[in-house]
Amino acid sequence: MDITWGAELSHELAWGWLIAVYLFLAGVSGGSFLTASLTDLFSKNRPEKVIRSGAYIAPVSIIIGLILLVFDLGKPFSFWKLLIYVNFGSVMSIGVFIISIFSALSVIYAALVWMEAQASKRIQITGLDSGKQSVDYGREIAASAAGGAGKTNQGLQALRKPVAVVGSLFALGTATYTGFLLSDVATNLLWHTSLFGITTIPFLPILFLVSALSAGLAATLIGAVDCSDLTAYKKADIALIAIEIILLAILYLSVSPVFFSGSMSVIFWFGVVVIGLLIPLLLSIYGVAKHKNLVLPVCSMVVIGGFCLRYFIVYSGQLFK
Amino acid sequence: MAAKHYAMVIQVAKCIGCQACTVACKFQNDVPEGQYRTKTPALGPKGTYPKLTMTFEKEACQMCQNAPCVKVCPTKASHYNEDGVVLVDANKCVGCKYCMTACPYDARFINKETGAADKCTFCYEERVSKGLKPACVSTCVGGALAFGDLNDPNSDVAKIMAKAKAEVRKPEFGTQPSVYYIYEGVK
Numbered sequence: 411m412d413i414t415w416g417a418e419l420s421h422e423l424a425w426g427w428l429i430a431v432y433l434f435l436a437g438v439s440g441g442s443f444l445t446a447s448l449t450d451l452f453s454k455n456r457p458e459k460v461i462r463s464g465a466y467i468a469p470v471s472i473i474i475g476l477i478l479l480v481f482d483l484g485k486p487f488s489f490w491k492l493l494i495y496v497n498f499g500s501v502m503s504i505g506v507f508i509i510s511i512f513s514a515l516s517v518i519y520a521a522l523v524w525m526e527a528q529a530s531k532r533i534q535i536t537g538l539d540s541g542k543q544s545v546d547y548g549r550e551i552a553a554s555a556a557g558g559a560g561k562t563n564q565g566l567q568a569l570r571k572p573v574a575v576v577g578s579l580f581a582l583g584t585a586t587y588t589g590f591l592l593s594d595v596a597t598n599l600l601w602h603t604s605l606f607g608i609t610t611i612p613f614l615p616i617l618f619l620v621s622a623l624s625a626g627l628a629a630t631l632i633g634a635v636d637c638s639d640l641t642a643y644k645k646a647d648i649a650l651i652a653i654e655i656i657l658l659a660i661l662y663l664s665v666s667p668v669f670f671s672g673s674m675s676v677i678f679w680f681g682v683v684v685i686g687l688l689i690p691l692l693l694s695i696y697g698v699a700k701h702k703n704l705v706l707p708v709c710s711m712v713v714i715g716g717f718c719l720r721y722f723i724v725y726s727g728q729l730f731k
Numbered sequence: 732m733a734a735k736h737y738a739m740v741i742q743v744a745k746c747i748g749c750q751a752c753t754v755a756c757k758f759q760n761d762v763p764e765g766q767y768r769t770k771t772p773a774l775g776p777k778g779t780y781p782k783l784t785m786t787f788e789k790e791a792c793q794m795c796q797n798a799p800c801v802k803v804c805p806t807k808a809s810h811y812n813e814d815g816v817v818l819v820d821a822n823k824c825v826g827c828k829y830c831m832t833a834c835p836y837d838a839r840f841i842n843k844e845t846g847a848a849d850k851c852t853f854c855y856e857e858r859v860s861k862g863l864k865p866a867c868v869s870t871c872v873g874g875a876l877a878f879g880d881l882n883d884p885n886s887d888v889a890k891i892m893a894k895a896k897a898e899v900r901k902p903e904f905g906t907q908p909s910v911y912y913i914y915e916g917v918k
Contacts, residue, residue: 483846491825497805594803596833597799597904
């Protein structure tokens with residue numbers, strides 16, 4: 411307040427917790443979409459609950475994230491100008507288009523998955539009357555049984571695979587974009603860190619992509635917790651957690667220790683490392699080995715850890731400029 | 732005639748910390764209460780008597796020729812004008828604050844009244860384009876501030892820079908500021 415004698419004006423950080431939540435939700439959204447779409451495209455037994463959970467979480471989280479983002483603007487009601495004025499040299503400007511397209515595709519994909527689920531339900535009810543309960547069988551004959559509405563649905567379902575494929579690419583784009591947004595700020599020593607000092611390979615896009623896959627997968631499994639066999643997913647999550655631990659070790663060794671000091675040390679060591687990685691890793695290995703269902707505690711902690719990571723990176727990078 | 736390169740030269744030893752620049756800027760540019768396009772905090776006092784020093788350093792937009800804020804701005808609201816001065820088009824700005832995360836000099840803020848990013852303009856539109864000097868330079872009591880076209884060897888700034896060693900803030904970022912500091916007499 412005393413400008414004359416140079417007492418530092420309390421300097422608010424440009425980007426606060428709203429941005430941390432947004433980056434986290436964008437990651438969860440991309441990861442959930444990929445979990446659902448890759449299951450949809452490549453899994454033989456196609457666990458419907460996993461596909462539905464991921465397909466529904468993706469649009470909900472990206473839309474909540476975008477709403478937060480708009481309200482963080484100095485001029486919230488002029489957000490549309492981001493679509494009109496374009497700067498190809500700005501990562502954010504490119505990201506606006508990646509995220510917009512991804513949001514649209516995630517809504518379309520969720521609608522297609524929902525319509526099929528509705529059609530299957532109708533068939534299941536019809537099937538129950540005649541003693542058949544197979545959902546898979548129900549899906550096959552959905553169109554013929556449900557009449558006109560079913561025919562339209564069957565036509566629309568032809569879109570499902572292409573939407574899943576293109577959506578997956580944009581989901582990858584969205585998850586890595588959140589890293590590029592920060593890593594492109596060349597004047598920020600934490601955000602601009604590169605992998606092993608190779609300046610052409612920025613570090614944050616890799617870290618945020620792995621974290622997004624991990625948190626998105628975890629969020630999806632929370633929504634499909636009563637699904638019978640999730641072993642493959644649990645193993646994937648163990649692998650992702652292990653990769654993330656290695657990446658964070660690399661980060662810790664390649665930037666100044668000041669970024670892990672003060673209030674940031676609690677967020678990093680307790681939130682990111684212990685809650686988000688170590689406990690879930692141990693519990694998860696134990697759960698898979700002993701065939702115990704620990705999905706809920708493990709996945710909840712992974713999701714919390716994913717948020718703590720975004721919070722840590724956003725704040726620490728600005729606090730210790 | 733080469734393009735203009737407007738620059739400000741600050742002779743730190745001549746600054747008496749009177750804050751006339753701070754006030755003139757607020758007066759000229761209608762900057763909202765509690766916000767500043769330029770500040771001149773006191774650094775020190777450092778050392779022990781009788782070797783005590785205290786300096787004042789004017790802080791504002793450094794008018795980088797390789798400006799991180801211009802690079803990251805998603806709407807091109809932050810731009811170089813025809814004379815290479817970094818300006819913000821408040822109409823194009825959405826207030827995303829990406830420029831504020833990129834500026835290593837903390838020179839920018841979100842204007843409370845407009846919601847757009849705001850900063851020093853070298854008083855370009857109101858004064859410099861009309862042949863005047865920025866308000867802070869005109870009002871400077873100790874003659875610490877000089878302003879002009881570095882490409883014109885007869886300008887105040889070119890003459891001062893020819894004689895003394897000038898430094899820029901945070902040169903390691905390669906931002907190529909157009910605000911120079913001369914520490915002769917204080918270091």
